[in-house]
Amino acid sequence: MDDARYRIGLATARNLDPEAPERLEAALKEVAPDLYRHIVEFAFGDILSRPGLDPKTREIATVSALAALGNAQPQLRFHLNAALNLGCTRAELAEILMQMAVYAGVPAALNALYLAKEVFAERDAKGLS
Amino acid sequence: MDDARYRIGLATARNLDPEAPERLEAALKEVAPDLYRHIVEFAFGDILSRPGLDPKTREIATVSALAALGNAQPQLRFHLNAALNLGCTRAELAEILMQMAVYAGVPAALNALYLAKEVFAERDAKGLS
Amino acid sequence: MDDARYRIGLATARNLDPEAPERLEAALKEVAPDLYRHIVEFAFGDILSRPGLDPKTREIATVSALAALGNAQPQLRFHLNAALNLGCTRAELAEILMQMAVYAGVPAALNALYLAKEVFAERDAKGLS
Amino acid sequence: MDDARYRIGLATARNLDPEAPERLEAALKEVAPDLYRHIVEFAFGDILSRPGLDPKTREIATVSALAALGNAQPQLRFHLNAALNLGCTRAELAEILMQMAVYAGVPAALNALYLAKEVFAERDAKGLS
Amino acid sequence: MDDARYRIGLATARNLDPEAPERLEAALKEVAPDLYRHIVEFAFGDILSRPGLDPKTREIATVSALAALGNAQPQLRFHLNAALNLGCTRAELAEILMQMAVYAGVPAALNALYLAKEVFAERDAKGLS
Amino acid sequence: MDDARYRIGLATARNLDPEAPERLEAALKEVAPDLYRHIVEFAFGDILSRPGLDPKTREIATVSALAALGNAQPQLRFHLNAALNLGCTRAELAEILMQMAVYAGVPAALNALYLAKEVFAERDAKGLS
Numbered sequence A, B, C, D, E, F: 001m002d003d004a005r006y007r008i009g010l011a012t013a014r015n016l017d018p019e020a021p022e023r024l025e026a027a028l029k030e031v032a033p034d035l036y037r038h039i040v041e042f043a044f045g046d047i048l049s050r051p052g053l054d055p056k057t058r059e060i061a062t063v064s065a066l067a068a069l070g071n072a073q074p075q076l077r078f079h080l081n082a083a084l085n086l087g088c089t090r091a092e093l094a095e096i097l098m099q100m101a102v103y104a105g106v107p108a109a110l111n112a113l114y115l116a117k118e119v120f121a122e123r124d125a126k127g128l129s
Helices: A003-016 A020-028 A033-048 A055-069 A073-085 A090-103 A106-125 B003-016 B020-028 B033-048 B055-069 B073-085 B090-103 B106-125 C003-016 C020-028 C033-048 C055-069 C073-085 C090-103 C106-126 D003-016 D020-028 D033-048 D055-069 D073-085 D090-103 D106-126 E003-016 E020-028 E033-048 E055-069 E073-085 E090-103 E106-126 F003-016 F020-028 F033-048 F055-069 F073-085 F090-103 F106-125
Strands: none
Touching: A003 A020, A003 A033, A003 A055, A003 A073, A020 A033, A020 C106, A033 B090, A033 C090, A033 C106, A033 F033, A055 A073, A055 A090, A055 A106, A055 B055, A055 B090, A073 A090, A073 A106, A073 C106, A090 A106, A090 B033, A090 B055, A090 D033, A090 E106, A106 D020, A106 D033, A106 D073, A106 E090, B003 B020, B003 B033, B003 B055, B003 B073, B020 B033, B020 E106, B033 D033, B033 E090, B033 E106, B055 B073, B055 B090, B055 B106, B073 B090, B073 B106, B073 E106, B090 B106, B090 C106, B090 F033, B106 C090, B106 F020, B106 F033, B106 F073, C003 C020, C003 C033, C003 C055, C003 C073, C020 C033, C020 D106, C033 D090, C033 D106, C033 E033, C033 F090, C055 C073, C055 C090, C055 C106, C055 F055, C055 F090, C073 C090, C073 C106, C073 D106, C090 C106, C090 F033, C090 F055, D003 D020, D003 D033, D003 D055, D003 D073, D020 D033, D033 E090, D055 D073, D055 D090, D055 D106, D055 E055, D055 E090, D073 D090, D073 D106, D090 D106, D090 E033, D090 E055, D090 F106, D106 F090, E003 E020, E003 E033, E003 E055, E003 E073, E020 E033, E020 F106, E033 F090, E033 F106, E055 E073, E055 E090, E055 E106, E073 E090, E073 E106, E073 F106, E090 E106, F003 F020, F003 F033, F003 F055, F003 F073, F020 F033, F055 F073, F055 F090, F055 F106, F073 F090, F073 F106, F090 F106
């Protein structure tokens, strides 16, 4: 059994968003249930939990990559929230997304910032920072 | 005249790599000389010099984005060097690139790591960290 | 006249989805009517009808490519349906999309699987396999 | 102060769409207000206002690039309108988008043409060419 | 037989580069010989030969799209040459590529300009404009 | 310990290319040694070894995705070889790559076919099918 990786992955995912594992499991249950476990174990357990970089810096790298890719809006939404949950400020996230205008083009930066605006408004409505 | 932005951009670029402005100017001289000035003023002067994020964190975001895009090898090479010049460690950069296996796929991570290996070897040959 | 290519393309397209040609023709009628004919003749007639690969394998290759590209949702929706119409199982399609987590990243796989879930539900509502 | 670049950028942007600057400023006000000014000054002021290419040709290049990228729908919508405002015909834009079937694939061309159809219908409703 | 489309495609391709068809045929002969004919007939014959846009404008759209995509260097090289053969100036091509800094990011623009520099040098060596 | 996943992954990777694990381990040893193990365990062990799809079909999906992405040449080279090692024919691979002209554009198809030509020549030199 591979319970250690799963438990570490679960804790890492919950640190980003306490409901993340349950939501992912429900989303994949009907279509690819095993992928839920592989994502928790590999993405969160093997990679994101590594001690070589602090979780906040990892989220900055992820937000930047997803904004540059430009076709991963649900995941960018998740990681903008995760970054804020870990203590990144909205201003820091806006800086990263603005910077993508240089490296991925103005449209990539604008579309990521429009999504960030939605995320910030949703958090305002929930009283979250 | 727009000298303030140019001077700030020049200082920001030189902080990443002291020879960067001269190399970029030479590379663009024959084909698009004005773009040199626009990059120094906009990319380095307007964006990368903003105080809202420290330069090392900005380089982490850039390295991550360029690795995810996967078709910007010369710029990834430049920013891997810049990140090291600013005090990022090789281990930190390897962490970011490994993380791209999750968000941009294993090929994107591998190709970025193979480039990092070349950069690290070049720096070894020059006695750089 | 180029009727042979058109007739072959029409038959190939209808094999994927009996209503595909009419729907494509209607969608392009106002904006680029000639493109309808070029797509039937080139994409379906010249390429997809070639005997060197069976139609089901061609659909697997297409679903995989569209999921990896990540910005062709209407076409991925069409080809998930086409693959099922040709006898691919839902489980086989889920396997291909899961595999994209390795090659195009976890977000590409997840977004394709979320779309597959919608397609499967629509087919359930119509009593299709 | 950098007012010359801003004024030139403002005029260039308004030539594409008289309301563009105000709309962009409003969209970015809460999340990244400085980016509004950088886009007006750099994108519109430094680059799009350059005399080396006429504005209509610049829009053709932009429409083509955004259609090929495939993940910049809001910007493609803006530039389809801008191209029409500058005197491009709908037929010319449809030609460019059809051509993307060759260079970026049939899905990229189709999705851009479906967006163009929406833009054309919106302009019909406003009595615009 | 489909000779009309092939002859039109051949003429269109030769207008861009007199040796293009023979070079493409040779390149594909061993690996995918039929694709040569499909590209001549569809890309050059059906699409690029359409009267709705002049050949020079078509090349501008293609150069822009290929620079934005960033992973089609051999084709960008071909179309930079084709655009120059049709009467575009080097300065016009540089303008288009610079503009990609706005829409696809500074790395995409730089890498396309570095390739253009090579193309221009090769043409200098052959005494071509 | 996670030896079961590693052993399954190792066997799956060796089935594609007997020397793959050793080559990957050596390539990553200096720069990201843990990633070697994660790739064997996750990519080969968790995903590619799943019984829901036969290995040859998995390679067809991978070759198609990598050709569509267009910026993963080393991995496309590996998987073209792997597909041939598993019994795919060169003609089948050429069919898949030609098909990418429809979904990812003619440049993506051409560049993948040029790489396939190199792979086929290397295999000829080694007396491989």
